[in-house]
Amino acid sequence: MSGEARPLLEAVGVSKRYRVGNHLLARFNKVVHAVEKVSLAVQEGETLGLVGESGCGKSTLGRCLTRLYEVSDGHILFEGTDITVLGARALRALRTRMQMVFQDPAASLNPRRRVGELIAEPLIVHRRGTRAEIAARVRALLREVGLLAEHAERFPHEFSGGQQQRIGIARALALAPRLIVADEPVSALDASVQAQIVNLFMDLQERLGLTYVFIAHDLSVVRQVSTRVAVMYLGAIVEIGPTDEVLSAPSHPYTQALISAVPVPDPAAPNRRRIILEGDVPSPIDPPPGCPFHPRCGYATERCRSERPVLSEHGRGWDVACHFPLNGS
Amino acid sequence: MSGDRPGSIEAGPILEVRDLAVSFRTERGLVRAVDGVSLTLGEREILSIVGESGSGKTLTVLAVMGLIRDPNAIVEGSIRFRGRELVGLPDGEMRRVRGGAIAMIFQNPMTALTPVYAIGRQIAEQVRAHRPLSRRAAARRAIELIEAVGIPNPAGAAQRFPHELSGGMRQRAVIAMALSCDPALLLADEPTTALDVTVQAQILDLVRKLRADFGSSVILITHNMGVVAEIADRVAVMYAGRIVERAETAALFREPRHPYTLGLLGSIPPLEGARPRRLPAIPGTPPSPFAIPEGCPFGPRCRWREAACAVRPELVAEGGHETACILTKEARAAARAQSLAVTAGAA
Numbered sequence: 001m002s003g004e005a006r007p008l009l010e011a012v013g014v015s016k017r018y019r020v021g022n023h024l025l026a027r028f029n030k031v032v033h034a035v036e037k038v039s040l041a042v043q044e045g046e047t048l049g050l051v052g053e054s055g056c057g058k059s060t061l062g063r064c065l066t067r068l069y070e071v072s073d074g075h076i077l078f079e080g081t082d083i084t085v086l087g088a089r090a091l092r093a094l095r096t097r098m099q100m101v102f103q104d105p106a107a108s109l110n111p112r113r114r115v116g117e118l119i120a121e122p123l124i125v126h127r128r129g130t131r132a133e134i135a136a137r138v139r140a141l142l143r144e145v146g147l148l149a150e151h152a153e154r155f156p157h158e159f160s161g162g163q164q165q166r167i168g169i170a171r172a173l174a175l176a177p178r179l180i181v182a183d184e185p186v187s188a189l190d191a192s193v194q195a196q197i198v199n200l201f202m203d204l205q206e207r208l209g210l211t212y213v214f215i216a217h218d219l220s221v222v223r224q225v226s227t228r229v230a231v232m233y234l235g236a237i238v239e240i241g242p243t244d245e246v247l248s249a250p251s252h253p254y255t256q257a258l259i260s261a262v263p264v265p266d267p268a269a270p271n272r273r274r275i276i277l278e279g280d281v282p283s284p285i286d287p288p289p290g291c292p293f294h295p296r297c298g299y300a301t302e303r304c305r306s307e308r309p310v311l312s313e314h315g316r317g318w319d320v321a322c323h324f325p326l327n328g329s
Numbered sequence: 330m331s332g333d334r335p336g337s338i339e340a341g342p343i344l345e346v347r348d349l350a351v352s353f354r355t356e357r358g359l360v361r362a363v364d365g366v367s368l369t370l371g372e373r374e375i376l377s378i379v380g381e382s383g384s385g386k387t388l389t390v391l392a393v394m395g396l397i398r399d400p401n402a403i404v405e406g407s408i409r410f411r412g413r414e415l416v417g418l419p420d421g422e423m424r425r426v427r428g429g430a431i432a433m434i435f436q437n438p439m440t441a442l443t444p445v446y447a448i449g450r451q452i453a454e455q456v457r458a459h460r461p462l463s464r465r466a467a468a469r470r471a472i473e474l475i476e477a478v479g480i481p482n483p484a485g486a487a488q489r490f491p492h493e494l495s496g497g498m499r500q501r502a503v504i505a506m507a508l509s510c511d512p513a514l515l516l517a518d519e520p521t522t523a524l525d526v527t528v529q530a531q532i533l534d535l536v537r538k539l540r541a542d543f544g545s546s547v548i549l550i551t552h553n554m555g556v557v558a559e560i561a562d563r564v565a566v567m568y569a570g571r572i573v574e575r576a577e578t579a580a581l582f583r584e585p586r587h588p589y590t591l592g593l594l595g596s597i598p599p600l601e602g603a604r605p606r607r608l609p610a611i612p613g614t615p616p617s618p619f620a621i622p623e624g625c626p627f628g629p630r631c632r633w634r635e636a637a638c639a640v641r642p643e644l645v646a647e648g649g650h651e652t653a654c655i656l657t658k659e660a661r662a663a664a665r666a667q668s669l670a671v672t673a674g675a676a
Contacts (some may be wrong), residue, residue, distance in 0.1 A: 021629040033409045053525035053526070053528075054496070058568055071660065117664050154474065160614040161382075162614055162615070164588050181406065190381035190382055190552065190614075190615060191552055191553075191554075191596045191597065192381060192592060192610060192611035192614075192615070193381075193610075193614055194594060194596065194613075195595075195596035195597075195598075195608040195609070195610030195611070196610040196612075198598065198608055198610075199607050199608055199610055202606075202607065203607075217525065217526070218525070219600060220597060220599065221598055221601045223598060223599075223600060223604065224598035224605075224608065244604075247600070248601065257527060258526065258527065259600070261526040261527045261529065262555065262600055263526075263529070263530070263532040263533070263553065263555030263558060263559040264555055264558060264559075264600065265554035265555045265557070265558050265594060265597055266558055266582055267559075267578050267582050268557040268579060268582065268583065269558075274388055274530060276527075276530055276531060276534065277527045277531075279481065280495045280497065280498070280528075281495075323421050327458055
């Protein structure tokens with residue numbers, strides 16, 4: 001990735017807040033800080049993995065990036081244009097170049113429509129060719145994702161979970177987007193099928209030069225697909241850097257704990273030091289002061305309890321939000 | 330806590346399942362979802378059953394629990410718990426066996442909790458169903474159990490409603506409820522699948538502690554090979570309603586013999602070392618119980634299939650390691666080397 005090139009996608013200080021409660025006076029209602037001042041850049045052709053536990057804001061961020069959600073603060077630049085201010089018409093044009101793939105393919109496919117119609121729909125909406133041209137494109141897309149052209153005549157329920165996800169991917173590819181934001185696209189699938197879909201994502205990237213933001217909670221899946229990885233905790237990015245380096249020698253204590261908690265399929269592996277985190281992720285309604293991770297961090301000091309660390313380079317070539325980053329040994 | 334439990338000193342297996350078959354009468358004919366499963370579980374043993382959706386792993390333990398209530402289901406074979414036959418036992422009898430000694434936890438803790446009562450009250454209710462205690466004593470016992478599963482501030486937590494607890498805490502509350510009968514046998518169906526990895530690690534620790542403190546035997550169903558490696562003494566791999574491989578955990582991971590097991594292990598992206606360019610995925614999908622292939626059910630997805638696979642292979646033991654596959658020792662070694670080569674053919 002050349003560092004000089006303009007990123008395909010850039011988030012600048014993006015926050016997403018929700019108000020909970022329905023008191024007449026706004027000050028009596030609480031605010032959920034789902035995403036807190038996130039800045040990141042995604043270069044053309046790379047895959048940025050977004051990991052974190054449930055409630056960390058990774059899905060909310062993914063939906064802000066594609067403007068399925070409106071941001072509360074900050075800007076999102078796609079191809080250099082600020083998409084947070086686009087009107088309806090410009091937004092529709094934008095959708096042809098960025099698409100999303102979701103966790104539950106069955107929920108995103110209308111059960112009453114044939115697979116061919118489902119994939120053709122975006123092509124029809126955006127007037128991409130004659131009927132015959134669209135039909136040919138649908139057949140090509142089905143083959144692209146490892147299905148058969150004749151599957152166009154069937155209904156979604158006739159397919160297994162893995163095949164339904166292939167249909168979801170074909171649909172996302174229909175308008176030839178440059179960017180795909182995939183939100184847990186393999187976590188609902190059986191292990192053997194999960195590997196097939198991971199391979200499909202990688203093949204498509206190679207063939208079509210796609211850029212991905214790949215959101216997942218499974219670290220080994222993220223490691224397999226990502227060029228870089230961003231780790232989120234309580235709405236903020238705590239570490240972002242090259243996948244291999246970050247996952248083999250993390251700088252943030254939370255990243256370290258997260259990796260150590262993954263059960264390794266090898267009982268003979270030398271006993272890894274497992275860091276069992278005490279307690280739960282704090283509520284994003286009432287985040288702790290200072291570093292959001294300090295109540296569960298084994299290395300926390302007085303400074304961590306009062307001063308919030310900023311995400312910045314720390315001498316190892318990537319960014320971490322920690323006052324006392326680990327040095328990798 | 331439960332040292333005086335009668336019967337816990339027997340040396341024999343706590344659970345013995347022979348030729349278990351679960352079939353359903355459907356519009357499309359009789360469907361056999363579990364087909365001739367036999368297994369034994371020793372005292373204090375943790376057995377993992379691994380498989381994908383439709384492999385029959387959940388139905389197998391539901392049959393042990395006597396919880397298959399579908400009027401169109403037919404359960405055949407023998408299930409002996411501490412020597413006592415459970416298949417065909419009248420409902421009332423079964424409830425006594427179950428309540429007094431067998432407990433089950435599910436993937437979604439909310440299937441076992443009601444949203445309208447505080448968890449302390451729900452656990453106390455279970456305690457009173459098993460033991461003649463006063464309300465007050467049961468409430469005290471509930472708080473002890475909440476403490477035993479590692480929920481912070483047990484007395485305070487007892488007053489909380491399920492929606493006020495995180496997923497991990499709810500699963501702990503359900504485990505506390507399961508412990509109310511001092512179970513000799515705990516059946517856990519994907520207990521950590523819905524949880525985050527850091528919470529999963531906490532729950533697996535708790536299951537290990539149950540064995541140590543309460544002497545429970547555990548059957549843990551999972552699809553996650555990492556969880557198996559972490560916790561199980563022995564593993565049974567199920568495919569299309571049958572056990573296709575069974576061994577001690579260390580042996581299974583050191584020398585997986587069935588091509589399906591090899592495929593499952595290869596499907597997991599490594600967390601360390603070189604990344605494979607492609608994952609050696611198993612082609613196709615697990616068969617539907619309506620269309621289980623003739624002969625070896627894994628045949629259509631198997632890279633090493635041969636003519637002899639048209640006959641269904643039996644589960645054959647070889648030094649305590651059982652496999653339902655016709656591959657010879659040499660062929661298996663070659664298959665292993667081949668799938669390892671794919672994994673190692675990395676970037």
